[in-house]
Amino acid sequence: MKSSDKEQQSDRSKTLQEIEKQIKSIDFDRDTGQFVTLLGRYRQISREINLAQEGQKPPLKQAVERHEGKDIQTPGQLVARFTEIYQQLETRYDLSYWKSAIKNARENTTSQPGAYCMPIIEFLSGHSLLKSEVFALLKRSFPFVALFRSPEWEDLKANNEKNYPFLESIVDRGNFELDLLIDAIPIYQYEPQKLDFILPTILHATGLQRNGRNKEAFQAIAQIEPENMPLVGWQRLLQILYQSAVLQENEKAKELFVTTMGDAVQRFPNDEELLYLQRAFLFETRPAVENKADLISMIKEHPLQLKLLFLLGKCCLDLKEFNAGHVIFKKLSEINPTNLEYAAYVTLSLNGILSRSVKGHAKEEGPKAYYKRMLQQLELDIFDLVEVPKEHIDDPDIKALKIYAHSASRAQYNGSHEPGDLPETLHNALSLATNKEVRVFLIDKLMVHYPNLDDLLEAKEMVLRFYKEFPDAHPTVFAMAGIYMAENNYEQALSFYEKARDLNPQNIYACQGVARAALHLQQYDKSIEASRIFQHERRYDRAGFYCMGKSYFDMGEYDKAYTNFKWMVQLIRPQPSAHDQYVFMASLGKHVAQLDKKAQKSLFWKREIEEALQLFDSLKKEGLGDSKQGRWAVFHAAKLCEHIAKFEKGLEYLNLVIDMWRSAGIYNLGDAATLKTRFLMMLLRMDEAKDFLQNYISYLEREQIDQEYLKTCQSLMAELEQQYVEEDDEYMKELRALVLNAATEPHRWRPEFVELMRKAMMAQAHPQMVFIGERYFQQYGTQPDEDDIFMSFWTAKAYKEFERWENAKPHFQNCLDLGAYYPKKYYNLITMAGNYLRNNA
C-alpha cells in the first residue's frame, strides 16, 4: 500500500471509530435523524475501507500450469488421478488440478475420448461434491453430450441404479446449489470426511424443505454436530424453526428456537442473519417498547446491520412513532433502492404522519409545523389541507399554501380553470410566502407551467431571479438548465442538468436533459448512459430512444442505432418527422451496407429489412418530400430493396424520390440514377433502362456537372449494352415467367432455372446466362443446394466472357465453397473453378 493510501486508511479508521462513539452515545428518541445519518455515514466509510482493502489484496491466482508426475494414457489411470485429487480439499476445489489431469490424458491417451465417459460417470457417482466449473470442464473435454443421447444411456437411466439422471444433470448443467454451499462454508476448516457429510446433508435437507417436509429437514441438519455446524447450517435450522414458531405458531418450535439460537449466537455472535432472526422472533413475542430499546442497543453494537434497523423502523410504527419510522425507512430505501418493502414502509410511515394531529408539534414549532404538514400533503396531491388554528391563520406561508391548494384542486378535479389561472395563483402565493421550503415548493409548481424550452426562455428574467435566490434548489437549477439548452449553450446546460439530477435523482427529465445536452456535445457515452436510465422510466417516450439512437448513429454503430430508431418510429406512428424517418431508414441501410455479402443475404437480415420497409410504408409521408432528410429516407428504402431483391418495390421508391427531387428543383440524381438503371435491368426492362440512363448521361454532359459520376454512368451503359438482350428474347420471356412463378412456389420452379441455364449455356447466350444466374441467386441465395455449383459456374463463365472478373470471382469461389459439401455431382466444374481462381489470383 502506498504511504498516502495508508494514511487515508488510517484516517478512515479513526473517523469510523469516532462515528461509532457518537452512535453509541446518541439518544435515539431525541436525535433520530442524526442517529440514522450517522449510521449511513458509518456504512459509507466502512465501504470505503473495504474497497481500499480489496485493492490491496494479492492478485487472483493466475491459472497454474500443473505438471502430472506421469502420463495418463487410459481411462482407468485418469480416474485414479481424479480420485487422488478428490481426496484432498485443497486439490478438489482447485480447478487447475483437474485441468492438468485432463490435458495430460488428452495428450497421451491411447483410447478414444468416448471411452472415458462411462468411467468418469462411475467415478462421479461416488465423488460428486464438486464445483460446477469441474463439471463444465468434463463436459467440454469429453463427448458426454453424445453419450447422453445414446440408447445405452437411456437404458441405464431407466434402471436408475446409480442415480444416472442426477449425474447427467450435474455434468450437463452443474450444481449451482452445491456451488453456493461451498462458497458459503469455510471448507478448508474441515476434514474431507466431515465436509463430505455436511454438504450432502444440507443438500438433502433442501430437497425435503421443497417438499414441505420441514421437520425432517430440521432433523437431517441437526445430525451435524454443533461444533462442526457451519453458519449456513445454523441459519437453515433457525429459519425452519422461525417459520414453524412464528408463522405456524407451533409452541414446541418456539422453545426449540430459543435454545438453538442460544447455541448459534454463541458461535456466531455477529452474524446479521442470526441476529435478525433472533430479533424478528422477539418482535413477534414481546411488547414493542421492549423490542425498541433492545434493537437500539443492538444497532449501536452492530451499526451495519440493515435488517435490525428495519425491525426498529417497524417497532416505531407499532408504537405510532411515525416520524422516527419514516426517517429510518427513508434511509433504508436510499441504501437499497431496489428493495420495494422499504419503499412500501416509507409510504406507510408517511401515511401515519399524515394521520396524526399537528397540534403537538405546533407547540414547539409554531406555524412551521402546519406548513410542514401542508407541504407533505401537497407533495402527495392531497389538497384537503390540515385545519389551522385561528392564531396561525394569517401566517403568510400558510396563506400561500392554502391559495395554491384551492386553485390546484379546482384545476385537477373540476377542470374549471382558465389555462392562465394556476400560474397567476402561484405568483400570488409566492408574493406572500417567506419560508424557504414553501417558496421552493411553489417555484417547483410554477415551473411546471413552462414545459417547453421556448416557454422558459420567455420567462428567463423570472427564472434568473429564482435561481439567484435559491442557487442550490432543484427546481431553479433545472429551469436554468432549460434556459441554457434553449440558448444552445450546451456546456452550461449539461452542467446544470447534471446538478439538477444530483439534487433530485427522481426527476427523470433531468436525465433526459443530460442525454440531450451530451448528444449535442458529442459526449456519446454520457448521452447513452443517461438515455438508458430515461428509457427504463419512460418506455413510451420518443426522447430516450432518439438520443441513444442518434449517439450510436453518430458513432457509426448503426445496428444499435437502428434498434432504437425502430422502436422510436413505432412510438410516434403514424407520422414521425422526416428526420426521424430518415435516421430510421439510414441506420438500417448503413448497417446492412457494412455487412459482408454473405451476411447481407442471410434470412435474418432479409426478414429484418422486409419488416422495416413494411413499417416505413405504414408511416405517413406528408411533407417528406419537402425536406432533404425526408427524401434521403425514401432513397435508403430503395437501396434496402436491393438487398432483398424486391426490385419493383425499389423502383417505386426511386420513382418517388426522383419526383420529390425534381419538385424541389433538383435534377442531379446521384446514385439514384445508377440504382434505378440496375433495378430496371434486374426486372429485364432493358429498353427502359437504356433510355433512362441515356437521358441522364445527356443531362450530365449538357450541364457539365459531376464528371466523376458521369464516368460511372457511362461504364454502366457499357455494361448494359454488353448485356443487352431484347425484351422479347425467348430466354428473357421464359426467365420472366420463372421469376413470377418462383415468387409463389419457389421449390417447384427451382430446377427450371437450372434447365434454362443449361439451354442458354448450350447456345452460348452469355448475357442471358448472367441474368438467369443473378435472378436465380436472388431467389435462392439463402438456401444452398447442389445445383448452385452449376449455376454459379456458368454465371461466372458468362461474366468472364465480358471480362468482368470482379463479378465472376465470387461465383467461382461459391463453386469451391459448395464443393466441400457437394463434391460429387459437379466434380469437374469444381475443379475448373479452382483453376480459374488460381490462374487469376
Place this chain on the structure above:
Amino acid sequence: MNQFKYENPDQLSQKQLWLLATSAMLAQLNNQRHDTLMPKGDYTHPELVENIRHVLTRDWEINNLADLSDTIKTLNEKKSFTGELNTWEVLSGEELKIAATKKDQLGDYSHVMDMVHNYRDSLPGGDMAWHYGRCSWLIRMSAFLKYITEEEAWALLEDNGRRIKTVFSSWAEFGLSYMVGAQYWRRNTYTPEAVRRYTKHFQFLITNKESPWTHVSWGIEL
C-alpha cells in the same frame, strides 16, 4: 396524479367498490376512475375505445370473451416470482447473499436471487397480486369493450376477489405484492427507475383521499 375524485357516482355497494379497488394499481397507471366499473365512468369516445381495444389486443391478445377466459386462467395459474420464492427461500441468508453477487454465473438471474433475499419473509402471497390485480383490470376493460356484460364482469370480479382475499390481508400487502410482481416482470432492468412508477402509484393509493384504498376497508365481506 389521478384526475378523478372518488365519488361513487353509480352508487355501487361497498363490496363492488372493493372489487374495483383490486384493479387500482393498473387503473392508476392509466389514469382511470376507481369508483365506476367503466374506466372513465359515463364518458366514452371512439378514441378511448380504440386505445383500450388496441392495448387489449396488442398486449394481451384479448379480442373476445373466450380470449379473456383463457387469460384469466393463465394469470390465476401463473407462478412467476412466487415460483422462484418457493424454490429459493429454503436457502440460508448467507447463500442468498452470495447468489445475488454471482452475476458472472447467473447473469440477470442474480437479480431474482436478490429479490428472494429481500422479500423472503415478507410476501406470504408471493407476487400473486400482480396477476390478480391485472386480472381485475382486464375484466373491467372487457366490460367496457362489451366483450362481456356488466353482470358477467361483476361475477368474474367477485371470483377474482375471493382468490385475493384468501391470500392477502391488507391493501398494503396487496400493493407490495403487486409492486414485486412488476419488479420481477422487469427483472432484466433491476433499477429503481424501472419500478418508480409503481412506488408512486402505491404511495397515492395508500395516502390519498381520492384513492379507493382509503375509502374501502380491506375487511369488507364478499
